Amino acid sequence: LDDDIKSGREALADILAGMRAGVAFTGAGISTECGIPDFRSPGGLWTRNRPIDFETFLSSQPMRDEAWRRRFAMEEAFGGARPGRGHRSLARMVGDGRLAAVVTQNIDGLHQASGVPEERLVELHGNSTYATCLACGLRHELSWVRTRFDALGGRAPDCPACDGPVKTATISFGQAMPAEAMLRARQFTQGCDVFLAIGSSLVVYPAAGFPLEAKRNGATLVIINREPTKFDTLADLAIHADIGDILDEIQ
């Protein structure tokens, strides 16, 4: 390990030693070592496909078909992803009670897969590992959508219960943030003694407001990200290194 990583790990270990009710706030950067690319880095997903916003999804059958085509292409590319060193380290801290919650922008389901229980996890942007009907809220498994999609010759299926549109359980641009998740994230953030912002460029609001809110409430703010963020100067500790290298086996 190089000197920067060593000193970053030491400073972080000191903070974690005194942590009693921390919150980890994670973004796409924690999952890149699992083979899932982030959005904004060069070569990231956004440079390839313009995202389909909520209104377009609702109003256009061809765009719903396209959204599902993309989702299945992602499934083929990253469907087998397993939790990485960052996810496992946070799950251990939840397990020993030092982390009160993991609040994530990610939609990949890897925090659940690493063993963080539902009551300790807040998914601000939803979850792409299953689907829901936008009209009646019924949950549909991805495998069911896939089977129907193929049977319909590449057409997005409607809900069998109510004919409503079926969408991954994620929050798209133009779609309201889930009120309950926002409330829980705020409560955890206001009550935390240490706020760890991990692998997020911290540019997407309202999610990017949380580090500020934590700091305002007296929490120690730690930022771990490969590249600088605009909150680094506000942080008590900002580490610019690989997340897995920093969090791996840290106590």
Ligand code: NAD
């Ligand atoms: P982002 O792409 O804006 O930022 C990710 C940050 O992580 C970047 O600043 C990058 O430098 C850093 N990073 C990448 N790999 C790293 C590593 N190994 N170590 C340290 N830093 C690393 O992502 P964001 O702001 O978190 O997300 C924007 C939106 O995209 C979110 O809404 C999120 O839901 C969605 N998204 C989710 C996934 C996923 O679920 N895995 C993947 C891509 C995008």
